[in-house]
Ligand SMILES: NC(=O)c1ccc[n+]([C@@H]2O[C@H](COP(=O)([O-])OP(=O)(O)OC[C@H]3O[C@@H](n4cnc5c(N)ncnc54)[C@H](O)[C@@H]3O)[C@@H](O)[C@H]2O)c1
């Protein structure tokens with residue numbers, strides 16, 4: 231399946247196809263005509279899937295010698311950005327080249343940002359290898375690193391020229407990472423697609439047990455949803471793309487509190503954040519307690535956190551992390567709240583003291 235992301239001159243296709251990695255020559259050779267393909271890969275992913283990519287591109291006469299980066303959220307850092315830029319400059323990367331991000335969301339976000347700033351903007355292709363990256367981070371052009379002040383605080387909008395998503399590569403993904411990516415799948419149902427949430431309730435466990443047909447369906451449906459939202463509100467200015475941040479204001483605060491470490495993965499933080507957004511909405515009588523319970527029940531059933539994700543921190547401390555949220559404007563931090571499953575909206579009336587008191591009442 232090909233999902234177009236309609237952005238005028240910057241439009242591109244997302245290819246979701248089982249076996250696409252082994253046929254990368256067919257899909258990527260065209261991008262190597264005006265410049266080179268320069269691959270940057272997660273070293274763990276490269277050890278598992280690099281050979282298949284090398285063999286495919288060799289058929290098109292393209293030699294692949296990747297720049298390898300260590301796995302983990304800590305790689306989205308100033309130090310790694312500087313090192314990556316220097317390594318790509320040493321390879322004499324040019325604007326007409328396409329830098330290929332081969333890995334999960336960490337690699338996509340970091341490499342995309344490097345592509346945005348090197349020579350003031352090089353071409354960029356995403357080859358997402360995690361469920362999270364296939365359903366979310368490879369599409370839409372948000373690129374960034376984390377800083378000591380918070381999550382994704384230095385970055386750019388820089389759209390890829392193409393996204394090649396092969397659901398078969400997800401077969402080697404550890405269950406914990408699969409579940410973390412699944413949180414962002416559930417997010418699309420909770421935002422505006424209650425029928426998809428019901429599909430998740432019916433199929434989530436089987437998907438996480440490794441059913442690749444279900445994974446492929448989840449990827450296709452998620453990419454279609456994200457592409458539609460991004461095309462309508464690329465730069466998050468119309469209260470539409472912000473809905474993709476459901477669970478993230480809470481979630482990023484939890485991630486910061488966990489030190490952007492493997493202690494709490496991004497998707498796990500988003501799961502907890504979505505459950506908190508529903509619980510908070512129910513307390514404000516915006517949505518029913520039954521809907522909040524239903525969301526928490528499903529996330530718990532697949533092993534995702536729904537409270538403060540095991541962090542003992544108090545509400546005030548968590549709220550302090552929200553000071554740098556990119557949605558904040560003129561001193562107001564909008565929250566993505568819900569009127570029910572599939573009815574997310576942007577609420578600008580939330581007082582941070584209320585959020586802190588609410589968080590204090592939540593279980594660890
Ligand atoms: N730009 C966006 O729109 C966007 C959207 C959502 C999340 N993100 C970002 O994405 C990041 C999280 O991405 P992630 O969950 O993909 O994490 P990740 O990139 O850290 O990958 C998770 C783990 O899976 C391993 N891995 C990757 N592919 C594999 C495979 N096929 N087989 C075996 N192991 C594999 C990696 O080595 C890593 O250990 C966060 O930094 C988050 O902020 C960005």
Ligand SMILES: O=C(O)C(=O)C[C@@H](O)[C@H](O)[C@H](O)COP(=O)(O)O
Pocket residue numbers: 366370372381382414471472474475478556
């Ligand atoms: O694409 C978007 O827009 C999203 O919000 C997707 C999120 O899942 C993703 O985690 C994103 O990086 C968060 O964006 P941020 O602007 O809050 O850093």
Ligand SMILES: [Zn+2]
Pocket residue numbers: 366414478496500
């Ligand atoms: Zn996210």
